[in-house]
Amino acid sequence: MFSTNQSINLIRPSKQLVIVDVPKPFDLPDGTPSFKDYTGCRENRYINPEKASKNRIYPPSNTLHYWNCPPDFSANELCQIFVDCDAKPPSRIAEFPTASERSSSGLIEWNSVADAVAALAFTNHYSIPYPKGRFPFIMKLSFSNAPVQDRSYPGSRKSNNYDMKKPISSSSESSYR
Template identity: 40%
Template sequence: MVEFESVQCAQKAKAALNGADIYAGCCTLKIEYARPTRLNVIKNDNESWDYTKPYLVRRDRGKGRQKQAILGEHPSAYADNGYGLACPLLPLTSNSRYKLTSVDVPDMVSYPLPQSSPSYSGHAASPVAMVSGLHPSKMNCTRIFNLFCLYGNIEKVKFMKSVPGTALVEMGDEYAVDRAITHLNSIKLFGKRLNVCVSKQHAVIPSQVFELEDGSSSYKDFAMTRNNRFSSAGQASKNIIQPPSAVLHYYNVPPCVSQDQLLKLCREHDVPGFIKFKMFDAKPSSKTISGLLEFDSKTEAVEALTVLNHYQIRIPSKSFVGCLGS
């Protein structure tokens, strides 16, 4: 079954395709109207696809017997050693309902497949992740946002008073939780190892708000922040979702900021400094610059990202919110 955007679109498709041959003289299409008025698609794979929701990534259903492939392996199949390539590109029509803004949006949206993990499999049953192993004096709501926003929109973050070093993170959907668990579970951060799992709660409630060790609030609502990176198809298509690494990509930095100033910024915020620096060539009219920062280890890069992602760099008469990503 195929759902169209309107009855008129379905009528046009039926009129054009019903009775047509896929190949000359054979494979004649027979098209009828279906009884259901809406289709409920829960995943994007070779059996179903929702063209309005590119984030419904494909999920393997076990290693059972596979059907013989007519054309061999799909180019987006998992690599034997982990991360693999991106999933198929998803075409978006020019009048797609998924395009939420008037800005120019690429015609194709792609999401990488999640990395396989021995500690987690399946699909999150809640849009809330529970994170434990947080450093009591170096982690707060904003720093959790800086780290988790790479894998999906963040709605709310709340530290649990009854369980020190533990926080609940409400994300945009269950698939964002899946990506966060896949990439952030068991990483080391400020000398402690994070444990990221699915919470039994389906929403974060701002109850028992208290003050953290750094003086900030134990609860923060990020639903309206402009720093969420998956709020439209255009934004989502620019995100390269991948596991933490020793190299960070920085962007939206004013051209006057030098390598030494970035190193000074690391020292002032008590995070490790980078060991290699690369600035990308920018157009003469560009108001910002971007580049790469390589750290001595993945852990040092994650710590720098957690603290400095979205740091506001102020210059006379202007301010820039610098962004980092793995």
């Protein structure tokens, strides 16, 4: 988790085309190694071509796909997470129709790619308490190749396209609809 006064000075895609082994790893100030090889780790999503083909890799954009949020999660609560983590609040949110009552997902849009990248860095894998269940939801984010559209998704149980032009602290959720 990031501290409330922490900011990102510069975020940009890497210019390296490949990841190379570090010939002389060293210990960081906290005692952890500066390099670790995860090649044989079972969590490696690129261990073979079959696993790699399941990944949806998109370049940084101003739109993020979010998933694994509580089913009754509101746009206001989603925006508050970004504010609490010192990221800029999104300009628009579109919730996907819920296929099940187990979780919610959708698209979130910022005014710039830099704001979306910072939001992803600050809030990806954010733990959302869920009193109705035994475990919290861990919100996941990834870049999306689809922008938030000016329409609602058919079949959704709620009005799901929010234009976030007003500050969160001065508006109720109904003013976003």
